[in-house]
Amino acid sequence: MPRAIPTIPRKSASQERSRATVEALLDATARVLTREGYDRASTNRIASVAGVSVGSLYQYFPNKEALVAALVARHNREILELARDALKEVASLDLAAAVRAMVRAAVDAHLVDPALHRIFAEQVPRMGQLAKIEDLERETFLLVRSYLEARRKEISIRDLDTATSILVTTVEALTHQFVINKPDAMDGDRDRFIDEVTRLILGYLAPHRTAKPRK
Amino acid sequence: MPRAIPTIPRKSASQERSRATVEALLDATARVLTREGYDRASTNRIASVAGVSVGSLYQYFPNKEALVAALVARHNREILELARDALKEVASLDLAAAVRAMVRAAVDAHLVDPALHRIFAEQVPRMGQLAKIEDLERETFLLVRSYLEARRKEISIRDLDTATSILVTTVEALTHQFVINKPDAMDGDRDRFIDEVTRLILGYLAPHRTAKPRK
DNA sequence: AGACAATGCGAGTCATAGCTCGCAAATTCC
DNA sequence: GGAATTTGCGAGCTATGACTCGCATTGTCT
Known part of the structure; x- marks a missing residue:
């Protein structure tokens, strides 16, 4: 039972693995945006293209707007x-x-x-x-x-x-x-x-x- | 029981009242767009601002895109x-x-x-x-x-x-x-x-x- | 007046997309 | 090794908004 809920941060990533996740998300966003357009670029799709789960996405970006x-x-x-x-x-x-x-x-x-x-x-x-x-x-x-x-x-x-x-x-x-x-x-x-x-x-x-x- | 279903046309309006409806819808679209922005401009809101029902809206415009x-x-x-x-x-x-x-x-x-x-x-x-x-x-x-x-x-x-x-x-x-x-x-x-x-x-x-x- | 067509209505359906939450895996530190 | 923490997962909740459908009202024509 962790004292402080670890899910709050939703901010910057410090470890190596997580920086890679963020990069992957941005790259995926770019690709989905150019391929599908802004409307069709759902967070779910972006996450899946990035090879990352939606949950992880929302760990670093509070919403779609912030991601873009x-x-x-x-x-x-x-x-x-x-x-x-x-x-x-x-x-x-x-x-x-x-x-x-x-x-x-x-x-x-x-x-x-x-x-x-x-x-x-x-x-x-x-x-x-x-x-x-x-x-x-x-x-x-x-x-x-x-x-x-x-x-x-x-x-x-x-x-x-x-x-x-x-x-x-x-x-x-x-x-x-x-x-x-x-x-x-x-x-x-x-x-x-x-x-x-x-x-x-x-x-x-x-x-x-x-x-x-x-x- | 009308032979031809009257709901199919969804095209141009011929009578006077309906032309007014279309105008009202366009005016409302303009107002809602400028007031709320594109995303918040739902067809429901536009219709209500126009003083018209959603159903009527879709009688003249097949979708939001067409309306805009x-x-x-x-x-x-x-x-x-x-x-x-x-x-x-x-x-x-x-x-x-x-x-x-x-x-x-x-x-x-x-x-x-x-x-x-x-x-x-x-x-x-x-x-x-x-x-x-x-x-x-x-x-x-x-x-x-x-x-x-x-x-x-x-x-x-x-x-x-x-x-x-x-x-x-x-x-x-x-x-x-x-x-x-x-x-x-x-x-x-x-x-x-x-x-x-x-x-x-x-x-x-x-x-x-x-x-x-x-x- | 009566019949038929055009127009109008709006509660309700349906799909989607944003986002959460409880848990699992990986890392770090002792 | 094991506790603590960071990171990752993804099924599912929820809201919202586009759109339909059966019915009511208004208009037209004879």
Whole structure:
């Protein structure tokens, strides 16, 4: 007869075996989500795909929402890492090259797991804890803003916040749409797309130098 | 004993009373969706808010999906009407003024019912019949494309389809984000926003004339 | 007025999915 | 080895919500 009921924790896992369980659950969630969609992704199914019992699932995640939210968080962490790296490498380049590199990075970020990204965008209801899907954009905003601030002299912008917001929203929307509509895009298509977006951005940031990156 | 079972139709309503019922159901769906969100919007609740029985609901809509899809269709019809009108009035203006007018039209369209629009974007799963939420964008694409074609000489664009797609996606994303984040925007904010977007677009379409719409 | 069709009703059925609970197996620590 | 604890199990409880069905009311036509 254990004094403290061991079933209460429902929190973090400390031992090795349990961390593996949690990972398996997140992986399974991703797979079931992309295969079946959000509605059909029942906790029972997820647990069984993970090779884990429902009970175990609820030992680590209080509800389905939390489970999906954790997956979103994991996914966003990966993406943000990419973005940060890209921004570091870009610090030394001139504006045109920098913008182009950042657009390319955005495409790469969307190619991490397009199917999953699509589910997040199209099916996961943005409410409650799930609303933090948008945290990613807020972080990105700050990164881009600080970059623009450093380059302030090279660009013709009045309101930095507005410009940043426009840029982030635009690039995200365009990249998303491109990856969704052409999941099998050749490298050529990709480069052409990146060119166009770069032109769009540069025309906005530095309207006087006509930017024509591609021959 | 009626020969043909009258419960089969579950289709269109011909009499006056029934049309009213259908309208009431759509209105109630909109209200419940915006108030409670997609998940909490049960058919029972919708029917009761409409002042109609569940049975009647299912006489006109085979399932919840169809009900929401019908609402989406109605909403999109309104929006498209706005877009068409705007494009007609714009035919005679010069490029800069035309783009500005179209951006303004996009904002107006998003202001028809922002709360509902938001639910569609954030909570309604895009799958099955609901996937046709995107039909609106396809229609818009065609409208914009035909406009650009007429102005082809004034703009420096290689691939018309690509440009159209970029434009539509960009304006829709920016407008959406603006309306969602600043539901109570003053007219001043609105005009400043429209200016920025117009600059972005013009810089892309006609990079050589520096577009500076505002004083 | 009377017959038949269209429309409306809502209690009740049925399926599903989220979640719990009591127990078993594995780990850790002495 | 064995006590204590963490981890895992999965049958089953429960709530909920989509949807049906037999009947009542309203409308139409002659």
